[in-house]
Amino acid sequence: MKAILYCEDDRTLRDLLASTLRTNFSSYEVILADDIGSALDKIPHVERLSVVLTDGNLREDDTGWDLTEQLKQRGYTGPIVYLGAAKIPEDKRGLFNDVLIKPVDPDRLVATLEKYL
Numbered sequence: 263m264k265a266i267l268y269c270e271d272d273r274t275l276r277d278l279l280a281s282t283l284r285t286n287f288s289s290y291e292v293i294l295a296d297d298i299g300s301a302l303d304k305i306p307h308v309e310r311l312s313v314v315l316t317d318g319n320l321r322e323d324d325t326g327w328d329l330t331e332q333l334k335q336r337g338y339t340g341p342i343v344y345l346g347a348a349k350i351p352e353d354k355r356g357l358f359n360d361v362l363i364k365p366v367d368p369d370r371l372v373a374t375l376e377k378y379l
Contacts, residue, residue, distance in 0.1 A: 265291040266375070269301045269316040269329055270345070275364075279345075282368045283315075287379060297321040298329045308338040313378045315371075318346030327354040341378040345371070 266283055270276040276294055283292045290312060295301035297320045305311060314333060316326035327350075330342050341359040344350050350361055360374050 263291045263310070264289075264312040265293050265305070265310045266379075267293045267295065267301060267305055267311055267314045267316075269295045269297070269314070269320060269326070271296045271317060271319070271321045279315075279366075279368070279371065282371065283375075286372045287375070290379070298324045298332060301329055302332065302336075308333060308336050311338060311340055313340060313375055314338070314342040315345055315375070316342065318344060318348060318350060327351075327357050330357045343374060343378075 266287060268276065268280060268283060280292055280294055293304050295304055316329050318326045320326065326344055326346065342357065343360045343362060344358040345362045345364065345366060347364045349363065362371060362374060
């Protein structure tokens with residue numbers, strides 16, 4: 263089964279958007295993580311990933327761009343969508359296929375991910 267990885271340290275938001283993802287993309291496994299370590303532990307094979315959705319600031323001083331760089335080092339070449347509370351630093355913008363700023367409308371999130379799925 264193909265998968266969507268959603269990395270977000272805010273549990274309430276993670277659970278809310280996970281429900282949106284599962285409802286709208288039921289043919290995909292939704293993998294949830296709150297930091298880079300848990301994300302990488304949960305996806306030993308990046309080929310399973312269809313899209314990655316990541317917050318900018320994660321637990322343990324991790325960032326979404328750090329996660330992106332580690333996934334790419336492991337061979338992931340698929341789309342990555344930034345979902346953060348603040349604008350992304352300009353020097354990191356090129357790491358992402360799309361940028362969404364919180365609070366995000368669930369319909370906009372779904373429409374953005376549909377472009378890649």
